[in-house]
Each structure stands twice: as structure tokens, then as C-alpha cells.
Amino acid sequence: AQSVSQHNHHVILSExxxxxxxxxxxxxxxVNLFWYVQYPxxxxxxxxxxxxxxxxxxxxxxFEAEFIxxxxxxxxxxxxxxxxxxxxxxxxxxxxxxxxxxxxxAGTQVVVTP
Amino acid sequence: xxxITQSPKYLFRKEGQNVTLSCEQNLNHDAMYWYRQDPGQGLxxxxxxxxxxxxxxxxxxxxxxxxxxxxxxxxxxxxxxxKNPTAFYLCASSVTAGAFNxxxxxxxxxxxxxx
Numbered sequence: 001a002q003s004v005s006q007h008n009h010h011v012i013l014s015e016x017x018x019x020x021x022x023x024x025x026x027x028x029x030x031v032n033l034f035w036y037v038q039y040p041x042x043x044x045x046x047x048x049x050x051x052x053x054x055x056x057x058x059x060x061x062x063f064e065a066e067f068i069x070x071x072x073x074x075x076x077x078x079x080x081x082x083x084x085x086x087x088x089x090x091x092x093x094x095x096x097x098x099x100x101x102x103x104x105x106a107g108t109q110v111v112v113t114p
Numbered sequence: 115x116x117x118i119t120q121s122p123k124y125l126f127r128k129e130g131q132n133v134t135l136s137c138e139q140n141l142n143h144d145a146m147y148w149y150r151q152d153p154g155q156g157l158x159x160x161x162x163x164x165x166x167x168x169x170x171x172x173x174x175x176x177x178x179x180x181x182x183x184x185x186x187x188x189x190x191x192x193x194x195x196x197k198n199p200t201a202f203y204l205c206a207s208s209v210t211a212g213a214f215n216x217x218x219x220x221x222x223x224x225x226x227x228x229x
Contacts, residue, residue, distance in 0.1 A: 004156075006156075009154065034217055036220075043118075043220045043221060043222045043223070044204070044206075044218075044220040045220070046217040046218075049217055090156060090157065092157075099164070100145065100147070100159075100162040100164065100170060100172075101159065101162075101172070101173075102147070102157075102159060102218065103159075104149075104156040104157040104158070105156050106154055106155055106156040107156050
């Protein structure tokens with residue numbers, strides 16, 4: 001069975017620090033990849049997605065992610081975080097031969113201190 | 115504003131009772147989903163539906179049932195057969211059935227607790 005691993009469950013960092021959240025999946029075929037964010041008190045929302053083309057994708061609020069097929073990874077990055085980036089971040093994968101079967105990682109809680 | 119409405123926000127169930135969680139969307143999306151979120155486990159797929167009158171089991175369907183009689187509605191029933199129903203339940207929808215690159219839109223969730 002496929003799975004999605006997010007390596008860090010909790011991350012605490014200061015404003016202006018760089019952020020990188022790891023996401024690895026275990027599926028040998030073609031996948032589409034997503035990062036979602038859940039700000040405190042809000043619903044999950046899409047941060048960015050990859051389905052083809054340039055493996056470096058840019059999302060909202062200065063986030064970007066790089067798909068490295070050989071490493072089965074889709075890591076999320078932001079060069080300089082703000083206090084407002086405090087949230088929980090989820091990586092999600094869907095194989096293109098198994099519609100509907102989205103698989104989510106366990107999530108990473110990010111706390112940015114002023 | 116278009117969106118997904120889940121109700122109620124909090125729900126309490128007695129042992130042996132079935133309860134139904136509501137999910138309504140006015141986004142005109144074809145596909146709808148139910149997830150269960152437990153601490154440290156992320157979201158796990160319970161059921162999903164590509165179109166009206168059609169739905170499939172996800173990874174943890176045991177003890178749950180759904181219906182999809184209308185495009186905008188996808189209620190989830192947590193039956194007494196679900197041995198550990200205390201969790202946060204999220205409903206989602208996406209534009210087109212079969213389109214793999216379409217992101218999901220999520221509701222605010224329902225927190226179910228056992229009395």
C-alpha cells in the first residue's frame with residue numbers, strides 16, 4: 001500500500017528563518033502531489049500542487065516545492081518565514097491510476113516565534 | 115460565497131447509537147470525500163464519490179456508511195459498528211471526477227465524541 005511520510009511532526013523556528021518540510025511517498029507509478037495548509041481556526045486550503053512539467057512549483061505566500069522523482073520526494077520550502085506562517089502543513093499524493101484515493105501525510109505543526 | 119458546510123461542528127454520541135454528519139457544497143463540484151483526522155495520523159480516507167448515486171470505500175470504511183442522492187450533499191453515518199468513532203471528520207470536494215490534478219476544497223470539520 002502506498003504511504004506518505006512527513007519527517008517532522010513539530011517544527012519551531014524564528015521569524016526570517018528558512019523553512020523546509022520533508023515529504024516522501026511510496027508509490028512507483030505516476031503521482032500528483034499537493035501541499036495543504038491549515039491555519040489556526042481555519043479549514044485546510046491548497047498551498048501548491050504538482051502534476052507535470054517543471055518540478056519546482058511555486059505556491060501562495062512565497063512557498064515553493066520541488067518534486068524529485070528519483071527520491072520520491074516533494075519537499076516544501078520558504079526562504080524566510082513570518083509569524084503568520086504558523087500552521088499545520090499536510091503533504092498529499094494521488095496516484096494517477098487510482099482516482100479518488102488521496103493519501104495524506106501525518107502533518108507537520110510549524111510554530112514561528114516573533 | 116461558495117464553499118463546503120459541515121454540520122454540526124460538535125457532535126456527541128452515546129454508545130450504540132448511529133449518528134449522521136452533514137456535508138453540503140455549493141461549488142457545483144462532482145466529487146466529494148470524507149476523511150477522518152486523528153492526532154499524529156493525518157487524514158485518512160473513509161469514502162469518496164465521483165458522481166451522484168455512486169461512491170467507493172476508502173482506506174477505513176468499516177463502521178461508516180454514506181449516500182450521494184444529490185450532487186451537493188454527501189452525508190456520513192457513523193454506525194455503532196465503528197468501535198473508535200471519536201475523531202475529527204472532514205468533508206471535501208473537487209471539481210471533476212477523474213481529474214487527478216484538481217485540488218480538494220475542505221469544510222471546517224465536525225468533531226465527534228463518545229459520551
